[in-house]
Amino acid sequence: MSRLSIYGPLVAAVLAASACSRHEAPVWQGYVEGEYVYLSSSQSGTLTQLDVRRGQNIAASAPVFALEAVDETAALDEARHQLAAAQAQLADLQTGKRPPEVRVTQAQLAQAIANARKAALQLTRDEAQFRAGGIARAQLDDSRADAASTAAQVRELENQVTVANLPGRTAQLAAQAAQVQAAQAALAQAQWKLDQKRVSAPQAGLVYDTLYRAGEWVQAGSPVVQMLPPQNVKVRFFVPETVVGSLAPGRRVSLHCDGCAADIPATITWVSNAAEYTPPVIYSDENRQKLVFMIEAHASPEDAVKLHPGQPVEVRLP
Incomplete structure (x- = not known):
């Protein structure tokens, strides 16, 4: 199955925008995507404390959840x-x-x-x-x-x-000095296991979802909280083959979304090296117009909080 079947609507919109934008500023269609951070513990245990709720913005190092730690304390x-x-x-x-x-x-x-x-x-x-x-x-x-x-x-x-x-x-x-060192190592290991029963936010961000409730048993490594730091919010959009050569990481773009009070500035951070749709046989002038390339851009953390995963956006050059 070609990638055109996956990104069909966006590719069609890109081609349509390309056809009618020869005399106007180009507008490319895209969408917001989030790279989530899943918080878990390396130890198993009953969830005794859930300090956050879905939709809450928390600061870095804020307590997130805790598991029972009777054995680890002993x-x-x-x-x-x-x-x-x-x-x-x-x-x-x-x-x-x-x-x-x-x-x-x-x-x-x-x-x-x-x-x-x-x-x-x-x-x-x-x-x-x-x-x-x-x-x-x-x-x-x-x-x-x-x-x-x-x-x-x-x-x-x-x-x-x-x-x-x-x-x-x-x-x-x-x-005896070796015995002391062994005891120190055992103490450090016991302290580490106890610390693993309490998990804090590695960075500031949005609590996108909570996957367990207090009182439930949590297996080691199972995510308890799904976070979305603002720097992990990105925009993906598609440009035709005739334009991709003029866009490179570091290029500034402007994002427009429904309901946004003003356009949001962003910076291109990645340009795909491969076309999303490759026509068979040869690159004729007609087929070359069907080539589109995926590009990713990031807004500043302050502006990224205005964007939501799955939200459609229009991308323009400022």
Whole structure:
């Protein structure tokens, strides 16, 4: 089926206007079309709140609708607690033992130092007594063993105090830091899923239609609201082959519609590269007059609100 059967009335009007406009300003027939934006959520749920109504003009970022989010809210709370636990464990590894635990070891070290000093003094006295023949060698050996034992205990506790002040081992710290990062990612994912339950307008525009009512179940990805931003309103019109070469994107045109208080300025944004009707065999002078090309034009967002999809318009050069 040729495109002429689709655009038959408009093509006929274009050809008629072309035939009678050789001595007048050309007038081309067209219509208004809208490129709609369908707002949906990536998550499923019951529609609990519909903040807009059909025919309402809303601003960018205005709330549009919300789905129930009991599970998502609970998942977000769980992710927050898991992150707090992971961060606390990492902080514990980074700081070593608690100060009271360190102080207990320090007190044991002080006691060991005192015992070591006492044993060293006793060893000194016993060595003098042994040289004078006042004590037996066995007693001197006991004093030497006691001094060595207390000195070793001091070194042990000194090392324990040093270790108590050290953070966890490098591998432990790296593993726990990875746990913190995983918890942060889980929290971000839970927050994103919760945010998906509330949808706002990506840009200002007209609420063309609402497709669900509060209380209905909405599948993930199903449009709930159909919007028409003013910049998505365009005019399509058709010009004959003899004219298309003089029209290019950026060219200014004037739109006339029934009921409009004044003509609306617009700018050509697209010119078709293919004819809407291609005659068979050859391009004779007669057949070339049947060639028409589709052109699209956009009005400014302020003027676009005056146009309505499906509305017929006349397009002229200013």
